[in-house]
Amino acid sequence: MHWTPEHAQPLNQWPEQHLDVSSTTPSPAHKLELPPGGRQRCHYAWAHDDISALTASNLLKRYAEKYSGVLDSPYERPTLGGYGDAAFLNGAKGDPEPWPGPETPYPLASLHEGLPGTKSGSGGGSGGLGGSPVLAGNLPEPLYAGNACGGPSAAPEYAAGYGGGYLAPGYCAQTGAALPPPPPAALLQPPPPPGYGPSGSLYNYPAGGYAAQPGYGALPPPPAPPPAPYLTSGLAAPTPLPTPAPPRPSPASYGFQGVAEAGVSLKRKATDEGAEGRYRKYAFEPAKAPAADGASYPAADNGECRGNGFRAKPPGAAEEASGKYAGGVPLKVLGSPIYGPQLEPFEKFPERAPAPASRGGFAVPSGEPPKGVDQGALELATSKMVDCGPPVQWADVAGQGALKAALEEELVWPLLRPPAYPGSPRPPRTVLLFGPRGAGKALLGRCLATQLGATLLRLRGGTLVAPGAAEGARLLQAAFAAARCRPPAVLLISELDALLSARDDGTAAAGALQAPLLACLDGGCGAGADGVLVVGTTSRPAALDEATRRRFALRFYVTLPDGPARGQILQRALAQQGCALSERELAALVQGTQGFSGGELGQLCQQAAAGAGLPGLQRPISYKDVEAALAKVGPRASPKDLDSFVEWDKMYGFGH
Ligand SMILES: Nc1ncnc2c1ncn2[C@@H]1O[C@H](COP(=O)(O)OP(=O)(O)OP(=O)(O)O)[C@@H](O)[C@H]1O
Ligand SMILES: [Mg+2]
Numbered sequence: 001m002h003w004t005p006e007h008a009q010p011l012n013q014w015p016e017q018h019l020d021v022s023s024t025t026p027s028p029a030h031k032l033e034l035p036p037g038g039r040q041r042c043h044y045a046w047a048h049d050d051i052s053a054l055t056a057s058n059l060l061k062r063y064a065e066k067y068s069g070v071l072d073s074p075y076e077r078p079t080l081g082g083y084g085d086a087a088f089l090n091g092a093k094g095d096p097e098p099w100p101g102p103e104t105p106y107p108l109a110s111l112h113e114g115l116p117g118t119k120s121g122s123g124g125g126s127g128g129l130g131g132s133p134v135l136a137g138n139l140p141e142p143l144y145a146g147n148a149c150g151g152p153s154a155a156p157e158y159a160a161g162y163g164g165g166y167l168a169p170g171y172c173a174q175t176g177a178a179l180p181p182p183p184p185a186a187l188l189q190p191p192p193p194p195g196y197g198p199s200g201s202l203y204n205y206p207a208g209g210y211a212a213q214p215g216y217g218a219l220p221p222p223p224a225p226p227p228a229p230y231l232t233s234g235l236a237a238p239t240p241l242p243t244p245a246p247p248r249p250s251p252a253s254y255g256f257q258g259v260a261e262a263g264v265s266l267k268r269k270a271t272d273e274g275a276e277g278r279y280r281k282y283a284f285e286p287a288k289a290p291a292a293d294g295a296s297y298p299a300a301d302n303g304e305c306r307g308n309g310f311r312a313k314p315p316g317a318a319e320e321a322s323g324k325y326a327g328g329v330p331l332k333v334l335g336s337p338i339y340g341p342q343l344e345p346f347e348k349f350p351e352r353a354p355a356p357a358s359r360g361g362f363a364v365p366s367g368e369p370p371k372g373v374d375q376g377a378l379e380l381a382t383s384k385m386v387d388c389g390p391p392v393q394w395a396d397v398a399g400q401g402a403l404k405a406a407l408e409e410e411l412v413w414p415l416l417r418p419p420a421y422p423g424s425p426r427p428p429r430t431v432l433l434f435g436p437r438g439a440g441k442a443l444l445g446r447c448l449a450t451q452l453g454a455t456l457l458r459l460r461g462g463t464l465v466a467p468g469a470a471e472g473a474r475l476l477q478a479a480f481a482a483a484r485c486r487p488p489a490v491l492l493i494s495e496l497d498a499l500l501s502a503r504d505d506g507t508a509a510a511g512a513l514q515a516p517l518l519a520c521l522d523g524g525c526g527a528g529a530d531g532v533l534v535v536g537t538t539s540r541p542a543a544l545d546e547a548t549r550r551r552f553a554l555r556f557y558v559t560l561p562d563g564p565a566r567g568q569i570l571q572r573a574l575a576q577q578g579c580a581l582s583e584r585e586l587a588a589l590v591q592g593t594q595g596f597s598g599g600e601l602g603q604l605c606q607q608a609a610a611g612a613g614l615p616g617l618q619r620p621i622s623y624k625d626v627e628a629a630l631a632k633v634g635p636r637a638s639p640k641d642l643d644s645f646v647e648w649d650k651m652y653g654f655g656h
Contacts, residue, residue: 377478378485385457385479386486391450397443398572398598399565403556406656407431407444410554412451415488415533428553430521430534432496434541434653435558435645436637438599441537442494444558448535449490457483457491461498469512472499476513480520480532487531496536497543514548521551541648549652556656557649560597560637566590569598573605579621589626595635604633 394404414427431448433441442458449456459479464472476499483489493499499513521534536552538544549555561569567590574581581589593601605621607629612621649655 377474378481381457381475381478381482382486385459385482387446387449387456387458387492389446389456392443392447393450394447397440397447398568399561400440400444400558402656403444403558404447406556406654407448408451410654411533412448415452429532430536430552431554431556432541432544432549432552433535433537433556433558434648435539436560436597436641437539438597438602438636439539439558439560440598441539441558442492443598445490445492445494445535445537448533449492452488452490452533454488454490454533455483455486457486457489459491459493461493461495464513465498472513473516476516476520480523483532483534488533489531490533490535492535492537494537496538496548497540500543500545500548514545518547518551541652542644555649555653557645557653559645560595560635560642561601563590563594565598566593566596566601569601570605573602574608574621574626577605577609577621579605579608579626581623581626585623589623592627592630593635595637597635597637600633600635604629607633 394408397404411428411431415429418424418427433444435441446456448454457479459476464475466472467475479491483491499517541549541555567586570589570593571581571586593604596604604626608621608625611625611628612619
């Protein structure tokens with residue numbers, strides 16, 4: 001039922017002004033309201049002036065309740081003319097039973113032909129049923145635009161909410177007729193607020209207003225989330241959460257509310273609404289290993305590297321793997337036939353086990369080393385470019401929940417489980433990650449390699465350009481060849497823009513490597529080369545020309561970390577320096593590091609450690625050290641830079 005404030009006033013005054021059912025004389029106010037030059041021919045059986053006030057009250061109540069049920073129905077209201085019972089429209093009894101009276105149902109006619117001036121029904125009213133036009137004239141304004149007769153539709157609208165009790169004042173004021181007993185004082189005192197009745201069934205609000213309501217905690221717990229068929233991968237569905245539901249990606253150790261990731265598309269957000277905790281598995285986990293920076297990882301230092309870039313699976317790795325989905329909360333696994341809580345990527349590609357070539361999967365081995373590739377360069381690439389750092393799980397990347405989900409859904413899953421039916425599109429083999437420096441693009445590339453169980457080869461644009469165009473091209477080809485030799489492989493090319501155009505540092509060979517790069521992308525990721533994923537990263541996406549841009553099937557914006565993510569990165573970095581800030585200090589630090597990238601947050605902590613005299617371990621880092629470091633380390637990306645990323649994302653990015 002629609003309730004608008006304008007209904008309040010007429011409703012409040014209704015008993016006195018509009019329900020003078022025992023009188024045949026309309027109120028002066030209504031005389032003025034009626035359209036001039038016509039007679040009102042609308043008749044209401046239940047308002048006939050010949051019936052007693054008590055009968056009228058009962059009838060009014062009865063039919064008001066009846067029709068209010070019609071009007072209250074959740075379905076779209078038909079126009080009044082659309083009701084089967086046309087008698088209702090003209091005020092006759094809207095009842096299947098025949099109305100006890102000699103008259104035939106009042107004919108449907110123009111209802112605003114005028115106001116009858118006499119009681120005799122000379123205006124065409126059928127004396128028995130709708131003899132009294134008074135109520136029609138006195139009823140409030142029509143509720144519906146198409147309702148020629150405002151009365152009948154208005155009456156049921158209000159009457160159900162106002163029992164017979166409120167009618168009494170109107171009747172009591174009348175004389176002559178058999179009056180009903182005076183209403184109980186409770187019905188009169190205190191008077192209902194305008195438009196609302198304390199006892200009305202329609203507007204049955206508590207007298208004290210909403211403030212008197214118990215808090216949300218008293219509400220029944222929300223229903224269990226429905227099965228999410230779109231999570232075809234078998235993502236674990238969380239068990240029903242207690243009320244109130246905790247914020248989604250925010251870790252329990254922080255007081256921050258879950259902040260929506262910047263740039264999350266409405267579509268994805270809307271999809272997420274139904275799957276509470278969708279990003280739970282991406283929740284940042286405390287540090288388990290040294291800094292996640294690639295440079296800080298020792299390469300094959302203890303012989304644990306399995307050749308595919310990752311260390312041997314420690315005992316209990318399966319539990320750790322299922323933990324990525326759990327995040328401490330027991331989760332129910334959806335019944336996907338493909339994915340389960342087991343760590344599929346690692347299980348699927350143990351020790352580079354070749355997958356059957358007929359499947360067209362990501363791990364199809366290429367067999368012999370590619371012809372025409374310099375063996376020396378190949379060995380160089382293999383020895384220098386293969387990254388043997390520890391695996392990076394989704395949970396090792398703070399924040400970026402929507403991006404991680406997009407990468408997994410649009411890249412990892414299609415690569416691991418390519419569609420089996422013929423003619424299906426080939427999963428993407430190239431992805432471009434762009435965003436401010438230090439935002440975690442390389443970290444995400446490493447994470448992709450982990451998720452795919454792939455060998456990770458890392459290249460840096462600046463490194464390729466430095467020795468000159470010819471040598472750079474040779475290294476580039478060698479890197480692609482090495483990747484093809486070690487499928488499944490992820491080739492991570494950072495600073496991609498350095499290969500394409502001049503940088504500020506004025507390196508030579510700028511742009512000279514574009515042609516070799518395009519050739520490698522076509523050959524290394526083309527239809528004939530399965531098992532290689534190229535991840536390009538850049539902080540200058542505008543430097544990419546169209547030809548290069550088009551070579552990257554997916555393009556995702558890696559944003560700066562939001563508040564909760566900054567808190568996680570800071571806490572982790574400071575913990576590595578032996579510093580534990582209080583929650584309040586951490587919150588202040590998060591506030592003060594707005595616009596910092598993950599890399600800059602790491603620099604900040606290093607600077608704080610240096611201020612404290614580390615590495616001499618003279619004293620632990622304090623909040624003051626970090627504050628002092630803030631004066632030296634600041635965010636590099638300007639708001640203008642960030643705007644340009646957003647613009648580029650809008651034009652060429654894929655959103656997430
Ligand atoms: N979301 C994050 N969670 C955890 N650590 C992060 C995150 N983002 C960045 N870092 C850390 O910041 C450092 C820099 O990250 P990374 O090298 O991935 O940035 P990048 O975007 O590749 O930067 P560049 O554009 O300079 O290459 C790394 O130590 C990385 O672990
Ligand atoms: Mg990088």
